Amino acid sequence: MTTHQKPAKEKFIETALRMFADKGFYGVSLADLASELGLTKQAIIYHFKTKDALYAEVLSGLSARYDAVIDNVLAADCGADEKWQLLLQEMFNHMELAPEDARLIMRELLDNSERAQDSHRWYLRRFLNECVGLIAQTKTWAERSLDEQTAAVYQAIGAINYLAISGPTLEAIWDKDRVAGMNAVFLQTLS
């Protein structure tokens, strides 16, 4: 029934996200994914119809998580400048907890410049627009152009993403306290 279907599909999407993040869209076959799930690839087709549709659902879930982050921030009881700082902090925390999200976003950024008219990308666009809407209200950026505001958002997200991707490597060679200390410096630099 419906109550059983959703957790199963979520397991599919979770695994797919991790594998796409690790090896890229073309690096993962439906057979690979099914094998990881202990099923046949037709089980995936049954739930998602096509590989592209599965990928779309993966990206949709990812954007939903970011929409939740920005909704939380916008609902906070403080001014735009504090909200922008809070957003950077929240995104940073999210990336640390879910580095596979960061990896997939980085792959999307890499793929963006080539297949620019694809349907995939629009999933993150709404989130980006909300971010630009917020930064436009801060003291620093209020009088700058829309393009400048967009670039600032793009840069901030990119910087956070890159550090998140580096995270596992850095934690392997540093201790956690040191990484935490660097994080504080990092967020100061960003703002």
Add this chain to the structure above:
Amino acid sequence: MTTHQKPAKEKFIETALRMFADKGFYGVSLADLASELGLTKQAIIYHFKTKDALYAEVLSGLSARYDAVIDNVLAADCGADEKWQLLLQEMFNHMELAPEDARLIMRELLDNSERAQDSHRWYLRRFLNECVGLIAQTKTWAERSLDEQTAAVYQAIGAINYLAISGPTLEAIWDKDRVAGMNAVFLQTLS
């Protein structure tokens, strides 16, 4: 003869690098590449034997360019601190002129954590070791551990790469002077 073979192979490698950087290793088939070159895929096989070997030569050429950069820097007539600054500047310049190099390196960084025992990665390792050797002589990093020095190098390269990837997007929405101004700030922040 040999005098004709090399330019032809270089054209193959140039095109392959650009396509791999744009779409990733699995996103480019030999047929795609051959079509771009106006040849059949067997012409590629003739020159490189396998797709993996072609990719290896692409990475080898890329690392040769970075080896040249660091060799130039090491030969400069100044102290280690100035050399480290010079290296960052040179890498930054290189990335601006050849953003496809930056894109391919970013893909390699993304792929690294998964297929960590691959032969591909060792191409950049020599360059990284030279960088660590240099940073170990600077005042700031001389008394830190090898792991910390490695992390610092890794971070600096990553930051430069990310900005290079963003470059085309940023130049499209900002004017060149503004990007140049940001570059100066960027290098200050990095050091």
Add this chain to the structure above:
DNA sequence: TACTAAACTTACCGATCGGTAAGTTTAGTA
């Protein structure tokens, strides 16, 4: 002109790709 090696093309090959269609099992319902 005869010859040779380099640089290809044509013709295939088995393996794997994403996907279709038709069955089968599982779990809940009346």
Add this chain to the structure above:
DNA sequence: TACTAAACTTACCGATCGGTAAGTTTAGTA
């Protein structure tokens, strides 16, 4: 117990994958 819908598996399919083998063209040499 009979039935039903969900969640699969088995059996295929044409297209494309990377790669092999055998020819053909091109360009330089003696």
